[in-house]
Amino acid sequence: MSLYKELIEISHKVYQKGFVAAYDGNLSARIDDYRILITPSGKCKGELEEKDLLEIDYKGNLLRGEGKVSTEAKIHLVAYNKRKDIGSVIHCHPVYATALASIGEGLMRPVFPEVILSLGKVPLCKYGTPSTDELPNSMLPYIEYAWAMLFENHGAIAFGKNIKGAYFRIEKLEHAAHTIAAARMMGREKSLPMNKVRELYSISEEVYGIKIDKRNRFDY
Numbered sequence: 641m642s643l644y645k646e647l648i649e650i651s652h653k654v655y656q657k658g659f660v661a662a663y664d665g666n667l668s669a670r671i672d673d674y675r676i677l678i679t680p681s682g683k684c685k686g687e688l689e690e691k692d693l694l695e696i697d698y699k700g701n702l703l704r705g706e707g708k709v710s711t712e713a714k715i716h717l718v719a720y721n722k723r724k725d726i727g728s729v730i731h732c733h734p735v736y737a738t739a740l741a742s743i744g745e746g747l748m749r750p751v752f753p754e755v756i757l758s759l760g761k762v763p764l765c766k767y768g769t770p771s772t773d774e775l776p777n778s779m780l781p782y783i784e785y786a787w788a789m790l791f792e793n794h795g796a797i798a799f800g801k802n803i804k805g806a807y808f809r810i811e812k813l814e815h816a817a818h819t820i821a822a823a824r825m826m827g828r829e830k831s832l833p834m835n836k837v838r839e840l841y842s843i844s845e846e847v848y849g850i851k852i853d854k855r856n857r858f859d860y
């Protein structure tokens with residue numbers, strides 16, 4: 641499948657899942673060392689077509705396409721420029737993840753085994769005014785290791801080696817935030833004990849060969 645087609649399919653999915661409303665959110669994928677494919681400003685993600693997508697360089701200059709480059713392209717660029725292992729970025733406003741961000745919380749406790757392995761820590765980036773450098777700058781303390789982050793009073797961002805990988809992280813993040821909200825209606829979620837968290841890391845390394853950056857580990 642072409643990168644164009646895949647980015648459109650996932651954009652539609654992000655809208656159908658209710659992870660964005662109206663014109664919100666933006667998605668991108670690395671094409672090569674010179675170009676990034678990104679959704680344009682001011683268009684609904686549920687209605688996008690391949691011809692709407694833009695190609696930009698690593699400074700955010702428009703190379704190809706008719707639309708306007710989003711002011712939020714900066715948060716994509718900081719990810720691609722800082723991390724060679726990131727091939728796709730999705731920024732959106734999923735309800736439960738954004739609700740956590742609005743009460744000043746990230747997902748910084750080890751609660752669910754699969755979330756510990758696939759997302760690791762999901763830090764909360766300090767509030768920054770959209771379109772200014774405050775927002776990309778707020779990612780800098782965590783960008784070297786995190787695979788997902790929350791933006792205080794704003795939304796969420798996830799990274800993947802490819803588009804599907806970034807999408808699944810956003811989906812998992814929203815599912816975890818939703819489950820935590822449900823748990824809090826019944827009491828309060830419990831963290832896993834650290835010996836169980838360590839056991840999980842050792843199994844993931846031995847069985848699946850997954851090596852997690854130590855800064856993204858809960859026992860570090």
Ligand SMILES: [Zn+2]
Pocket residue numbers: 664665712731732733794795
């Ligand atoms: Zn946003």
